[in-house]
Amino acid sequence: MSSRWVEQPEHVVDAPGALPAGFRASGVACGLKASGGPDMGLIVSDAPETVSAARFTRSGVLAAPVLLCQERCRLDALRAVVANSGNANAATGRRGIDDAARMQGAAAMAVGVAPEQVAVASTGVIGVPLPPDPVTKGILAARAALATDGDEAFGEAIRTTDLFAKRVAVDVRLPSGKVRLTAQAKGAGMISPAFATMLCFVQTDAGLAPETADLLLGVCVRRSFDRISVDGQLSTNDTAILMASGAGAVQIAPESEDELRFGEALDFALRHLALEMVRDGEGSRRRGRVMVHGGDDATVVRVARAVANSPLVKAALHGGDPNWGRIAQAVGAAVPDAAPLALDVWIEDVQVCSSGAAVPYDVPALAQAVARDEVEYTIGLPGEGAEAEVFFSDLSHEYVTINADYTT
Amino acid sequence: MSSRWVEQPEHVVDAPGALPAGFRASGVACGLKASGGPDMGLIVSDAPETVSAARFTRSGVLAAPVLLCQERCRLDALRAVVANSGNANAATGRRGIDDAARMQGAAAMAVGVAPEQVAVASTGVIGVPLPPDPVTKGILAARAALATDGDEAFGEAIRTTDLFAKRVAVDVRLPSGKVRLTAQAKGAGMISPAFATMLCFVQTDAGLAPETADLLLGVCVRRSFDRISVDGQLSTNDTAILMASGAGAVQIAPESEDELRFGEALDFALRHLALEMVRDGEGSRRRGRVMVHGGDDATVVRVARAVANSPLVKAALHGGDPNWGRIAQAVGAAVPDAAPLALDVWIEDVQVCSSGAAVPYDVPALAQAVARDEVEYTIGLPGEGAEAEVFFSDLSHEYVTINADYTT
Numbered sequence: 001m002s003s004r005w006v007e008q009p010e011h012v013v014d015a016p017g018a019l020p021a022g023f024r025a026s027g028v029a030c031g032l033k034a035s036g037g038p039d040m041g042l043i044v045s046d047a048p049e050t051v052s053a054a055r056f057t058r059s060g061v062l063a064a065p066v067l068l069c070q071e072r073c074r075l076d077a078l079r080a081v082v083a084n085s086g087n088a089n090a091a092t093g094r095r096g097i098d099d100a101a102r103m104q105g106a107a108a109m110a111v112g113v114a115p116e117q118v119a120v121a122s123t124g125v126i127g128v129p130l131p132p133d134p135v136t137k138g139i140l141a142a143r144a145a146l147a148t149d150g151d152e153a154f155g156e157a158i159r160t161t162d163l164f165a166k167r168v169a170v171d172v173r174l175p176s177g178k179v180r181l182t183a184q185a186k187g188a189g190m191i192s193p194a195f196a197t198m199l200c201f202v203q204t205d206a207g208l209a210p211e212t213a214d215l216l217l218g219v220c221v222r223r224s225f226d227r228i229s230v231d232g233q234l235s236t237n238d239t240a241i242l243m244a245s246g247a248g249a250v251q252i253a254p255e256s257e258d259e260l261r262f263g264e265a266l267d268f269a270l271r272h273l274a275l276e277m278v279r280d281g282e283g284s285r286r287r288g289r290v291m292v293h294g295g296d297d298a299t300v301v302r303v304a305r306a307v308a309n310s311p312l313v314k315a316a317l318h319g320g321d322p323n324w325g326r327i328a329q330a331v332g333a334a335v336p337d338a339a340p341l342a343l344d345v346w347i348e349d350v351q352v353c354s355s356g357a358a359v360p361y362d363v364p365a366l367a368q369a370v371a372r373d374e375v376e377y378t379i380g381l382p383g384e385g386a387e388a389e390v391f392f393s394d395l396s397h398e399y400v401t402i403n404a405d406y407t408t
Numbered sequence: 409m410s411s412r413w414v415e416q417p418e419h420v421v422d423a424p425g426a427l428p429a430g431f432r433a434s435g436v437a438c439g440l441k442a443s444g445g446p447d448m449g450l451i452v453s454d455a456p457e458t459v460s461a462a463r464f465t466r467s468g469v470l471a472a473p474v475l476l477c478q479e480r481c482r483l484d485a486l487r488a489v490v491a492n493s494g495n496a497n498a499a500t501g502r503r504g505i506d507d508a509a510r511m512q513g514a515a516a517m518a519v520g521v522a523p524e525q526v527a528v529a530s531t532g533v534i535g536v537p538l539p540p541d542p543v544t545k546g547i548l549a550a551r552a553a554l555a556t557d558g559d560e561a562f563g564e565a566i567r568t569t570d571l572f573a574k575r576v577a578v579d580v581r582l583p584s585g586k587v588r589l590t591a592q593a594k595g596a597g598m599i600s601p602a603f604a605t606m607l608c609f610v611q612t613d614a615g616l617a618p619e620t621a622d623l624l625l626g627v628c629v630r631r632s633f634d635r636i637s638v639d640g641q642l643s644t645n646d647t648a649i650l651m652a653s654g655a656g657a658v659q660i661a662p663e664s665e666d667e668l669r670f671g672e673a674l675d676f677a678l679r680h681l682a683l684e685m686v687r688d689g690e691g692s693r694r695r696g697r698v699m700v701h702g703g704d705d706a707t708v709v710r711v712a713r714a715v716a717n718s719p720l721v722k723a724a725l726h727g728g729d730p731n732w733g734r735i736a737q738a739v740g741a742a743v744p745d746a747a748p749l750a751l752d753v754w755i756e757d758v759q760v761c762s763s764g765a766a767v768p769y770d771v772p773a774l775a776q777a778v779a780r781d782e783v784e785y786t787i788g789l790p791g792e793g794a795e796a797e798v799f800f801s802d803l804s805h806e807y808v809t810i811n812a813d814y815t816t
Contacts, residue, residue, distance in 0.1 A: 061740025061764070062747035091736040091751070093765020126733025127766045236740055311719060315808055325534025328499040332469025332644055339470035343499070356469070357501020358535045397805045400723055 003279070004374060005289055005391065006271045009264050012181075015171040018148045020180035020205035022047040022245030025150035027157030030138025032086030032124070032131070040138030041157035042146060043201055044080040044111040047245040052078035053213035054119065055221045057238035064089045064096030065120040066237060068104060074116045076210040078243055081201055082107035082139060083121040085160050085186070090126040090236040099130040106136050110143040121199050121239045123160055123186060151203075155184035158199050162186050166276040172206075172265040174258045177250040179206040181262075183269050187225075187277035198225055198277055200240040202269065205248030206262060212254050216263050217242045224270035228278050229308040229392040242266075278391045283398025288317050289376045289391050295383015299335065303379060304388040306334035314395035320371045322363075324352045327377060335381075344380030411687070412782060413697055413799065414679045417672050420589075423579040426556045428588035428613035430455040430653030433558035435565030438546025440494030440532070440539070448546030449565035450554060451609055452488040452519040455653040460486035461621035462527065463629045465646035472497045472504030473528040474645060476512060482524045484618040486651055489609055490515035490547060491529040493568050493594070498534040498644040507538040514544050518551040529607050529647045531568055531594060559611075563592035566607050570594050574684040580614075580673040582666040585658045587614040589670075591677050595633075595685035606633055606685055608648040610677065613656030614670060620662050624671050625650045632678035636686050637716040637800040650674075686799045691806025696725050696783050697799050703791015707743065711787060712796040714742035722803035728779045730771075732760045735785060743789075752788030 019025060025043040032039040054075045056066050069075065082103055089096050100120050108115040122130070145153065155165040166185040171178050187198030202217075221240055252258045278287050290307045292300040307313055310330040316323045324345050331343060345353035348369035350361050369375065427433060433451040440447040462483045464474050477483065490511055497504050508528050516523040530538070553561065563573040574593040579586050595606030610625075629648055660666045686695050698715045700708040715721055718738040724731045732753050739751060753761035756777035758769050777783065 058744040059737070059740035060743035060746030060749045061736045061751060067748065088733070091733060091761055091764060091766055093763065095765065125731070126736055127761065128733075129766065236737055311803075311807075318808065323533075325496070325499060325536075328469045328534055329467070329644055332467035335468030336466040338468030340475065341468045343469060353499055353535065355501065356499060357503065358499055358537065395719075395808055397808050399719075400726065400803055400805050400808060 003275045003287070006268065006275055009268055011173040011261055012170050012265045012268055013173070015169050015180060017169065019151050019182050020203050020245060020248065022050070022205055022247030023203045024146040024148055025154040026142045026145035026147060027150070027153035027155070028138060028141040028145055030141065031134040032084055032138070038153065038157040039084055039086045040135070040142050041083045041154040042080065042107065042111070042139065042142035043154060043203065043243070044113070044146060045243055045245045047247045050077065050079050050243055050245050051208050051210050051213050052076055052241060052243045053210070053217040054078070055217060055240045057235055059236050061091060061236050063122060063237040064092055064100040065122045066239060068097060068100040069119050069239070072101070072104070072116055073119055076214070077117060078119050078241065079113040079117040080107060080111050081119045081121065081241060083158050083199060084135065084138065085123050085158050087122060087124040087128055087130050088126045088237050089122040089130045092127070092129050095129055099132060102132060103135050103139070106139045110139050119239070119241055121237070123158060123199055123237055126236060151182050151184055158184065158186040160186065161282055163280050166273050166280070168269040168272055170265065170269065172262060174250055174252070174261045176258050179204055179248050179250050179262065181265055181269060183273060185273040185277070187280070198238055200225065200270070200273060202242040202266070204244050205246070206244055207246030207251035208244040209254055212252065212259060213242050213244055216266055219263070220267045220270045223267060224274035227390045228274045229305065229390060275391060278393045281393025283396035283401070284393035285396055286317050286394045287374050287391060288394070289374070289389060290379065291376070291387065291389045292379045292381065293384065293387045294381030295385060297386045299381065300386045300388040303331050303334045303381065304390040306330045307377065307379065308390035308392035311395050314392065317375060318394035318396050322347065322366045322370045327379065328353060331379060342382050346378040348376055411683045411695070414676065414683055417676055419581040419669055420578050420673045420676055421581070423577050423588060425577065427559050427590050428611050428653060428656065430458070430613055430655030431611045432554040432556055433562040434550045434553035434555060435558070435561035435563070436546060436549040436553055438549060439542040440492055440546070446561065446565040447492055447494045448543070448550050449491045449562040450488065450515065450519070450547065450550035451562060451611065451651070452554060453651055453653045455655045458485065458487050458651055458653050459616050459618050459621050460484055460649060460651045461618070461625040462486070463625060463648045465643055467644050469499060469644050471530060471645040472500055472508040473530045474647060476505060476508040477527050477647070480509070480512070480524055481527055484622070485525055486527050486649065487521040487525040488515060488519050489527045489529065489649060491566050491607060492543065492546065493531050493566050495530060495532040495536055495538050496534045496645050497530040497538045500535070500537050503537055507540060510540060511543050511547070514547045518547050527649055529645070531566060531607055531645050534644060559590050559592055566592065566594040568594065569690055571688050574681050574688070576677040576680055578673065578677065580670060582658055582660070582669045584666050587612055587656050587658050587670065589673055589677055591681060593681040593685065595688070606646055608633065608678070608681060610650040610674070612652045613654070614652055615654030615659035616652040617662055620660060620667060621650055621652055624674055627671070628675045628678045631675060632682035635798045636682045637713070637798060683799060686801045689801025691804035691809070692801035693804055694725050694781055694783065694802045695799060696785060696802070697797060698785045698787065699795065699797045700787045700789065701792065701795045702789030703793060705794045707789065708794045708796040711739050711742045711789065712798040714738045715785065715787065716798035716800035719803050722800065725783060726802035726804050730755065730774045730778045735787065736761060739787060750790050754786040756784055
């Protein structure tokens with residue numbers, strides 16, 4: 001583990017090796033990426049009773065595959081995922097929907113399940129029609145490459161500007177026995193704390209009721225991909241899908257100790273992957289965590305997001321600049337007309353602002369704190385009982401370089 | 409004029425030279441800036457019946473001078489402004505209020521008017537107490553330097569990261585005669601389209617009723633400083649003050665042709681200064697204007713701000729990258745759950761998206777359009793009757809450099 005902010009539970013142990021029982025996956029190159037790198041991935045569950053759950057971006061400009069999944073998939077009974085990188089199939093209109101439907105149909109035929117049991121996901125450039133030939137060829141090649149240890153290849157095939165692959169493969173010791181949990185994700189830019197620009201696919205051989213899968217995925221997404229910011233930009237394509245084959249020995253009963261323990265493992269996996277996205281934030285060198293406590297749920301979340309999204313706070317984090325005035329500024333912008341505000345601010349353990357006013361602090365201690373790879377900001381608002389955290393990357397020269405010439 | 413987006417009306421002519429009748433101003437160095445540059449400015453009207461109006465940031469973390477102005481000033485009858493750079497006197501608590509009050513009291517004594525007729529403004533680093541000695545000495549020196557052509561020196565004294573001074577000095581030909589209008593502003597970073605991080609002081613020798621001054625300033629601020637984005641960051645110190653000495657020959661009657669013409673001149677002056685702030689946006693190389701039309705007032709403003717604030721759109725503008733998918737993404741994020749959205753997008757005169765779908769376009773024409781210094785984005789949402797525009801700067805390497813080490 002690379003972050004002090006995500007602790008691996010004791011009953012969750014690394015399991016290098018194969019996918020959970022019932023699953024095969026693959027990733028191949030089909031020509032969607034100009035680089036010639038892997039760009040088409042396939043995951044399939046061979047268990048007919050596979051249970052699933054899904055979450056999507058709330059953008060008003062939804063990519064075609066997201067619209068297709070929402071309108072034409074049995075999201076509680078998915079058997080397969082087909083995902084491409086190199087093209088987001090977003091802002092592509094009626095043709096985009098048709099292209100996504102063709103991709104779904106081809107994958108369904110290739111793996112032998114009903115089309116409505118195949119989820120489609122895309123990531124890459126927005127506003128360019130998806131070329132059909134590479135997609136069809138890619139799906140055929142991906143079918144031929146399906147393997148029980150294909151999760152690594154699948155993870156490669158969904159990368160775009162990601163500098164490194166993001167995967168989890170663990171065994172989870174539950175009271176009723178051991179289950180395996182694997183997940184593959186992508187995400188580096190266009191990451192907003194209102195559900196990040198990312199794809200994440202999770203597999204387990206545990207048996208789960210559809211309601212349980214949906215509940216657990218919803219809770220864990222809210223604590224992970226919904227709480228990170230690289231650049232505060234909500235995407236058109238965000239998709240998270242959990243599939244439970246039930247092909248292992250353990251059936252997880254609702255409201256059981258098994259469910260609790262499995263939920264902890266899923267929470268760990270998704271938070272780990274979310275933190276990995278922040279670590280891989282385009283051009284990122286440092287990470288921050290902002291914790292806000294106060295009396296009102298909506299306000300603490302809004303303030304945490306405003307601080308995490310602030311380019312001034314991010315640039316200060318990048319430069320190791322202990323300029324906490326930027327934090328006060330971002331908080332103030334998030335709570336208009338609330339002045340005078342009894343605001344407390346700590347950077348790591350050093351309090352810099354008390355009840356809205358600067359306090360004398362240990363300058364060398366603060367300088368040392370902000371020079372670390374991970375910097376923690378704590379903000380106190382009036383009242384108590386509500387708390388929110390958001391993880392964020394810094395703003396660097398490399399972010400500008402990456403994003404000034406993305407399509408050219 | 410440097411922008412095609414602000415046209416100088418025919419009845420408004422440049423008037424290099426002195427302040428409007430009744431006003432004197434000055435700017436001196438008092439040691440608040442480490443650089444030793446000018447950092448204390450004073451404006452005074454010698455006309456007892458001077459009328460004024462003011463607008464301030466809505467941040468929940470208000471700087472002490474803003475709180476002081478709102479609570480202890482006769483904002484419709486200001487006679488003087490004292491403004492410093494190098495220290496924002498924000499997040500400074502009770503002591504900050506006392507320091508601002510002392511600054512107000514010293515300036516009132518220096519220029520011989522009541523304290524509640526002196527507005528106080530500060531800009532610079534947040535969270536550092538204002539040292540009292542330089543302030544007092546600076547006010548005395550500024551009083552000694554007061555001159556009828558002191559607007560240039562005053563403009564210098566309110567600069568922080570501004571690369572160039574921002575001033576307007578024009579004569580306005582009204583049906584009833586000629587009036588003079590001058591204004592000095594600062595602003596380069598922490599510029600959000602919900603009233604920018606800026607200071608702006610406007611003087612005229614026209615006679616205005618307090619209600620007229622307030623109405624005109626409110627309307628013109630909404631069309632200028634409330635519609636620009638450098639980095640989407642609302643400040644703690646924003647202040648705009650209009651003072652009308654009435655020392656000239658023209659009294660402007662409410663709802664007269666004089667009022668209309670004067671309003672046009674004020675609108676020109678403030679939009680010019682707002683565009684100058686965008687042009688001076690920290691590290692900025694290019695400017696954009698986003699125009700959004702549709703059926704709902706709140707939505708078009710929200711969408712225009714989201715596009716103008718998007719670091720992805722800004723980085724694409726910086727790189728001359730015709731990646732309009734970024735615009736679709738920013739629009740979608742601003743209108744959650746609105747998909748599918750019949751979105752139209754033009755860059756300059758080239759339509760790239762129609763009813764939510766990419767359309768074929770003239771690639772060389774678009775490449776040429778996005779390589780200009782000013783790039784115009786037009787967004788059509790469903791419905792008609794509502795329109796909003798926001799001006800914004802690009803996101804550059806220099807922005808990161810400037811903001812990664814601001815205090816260190």
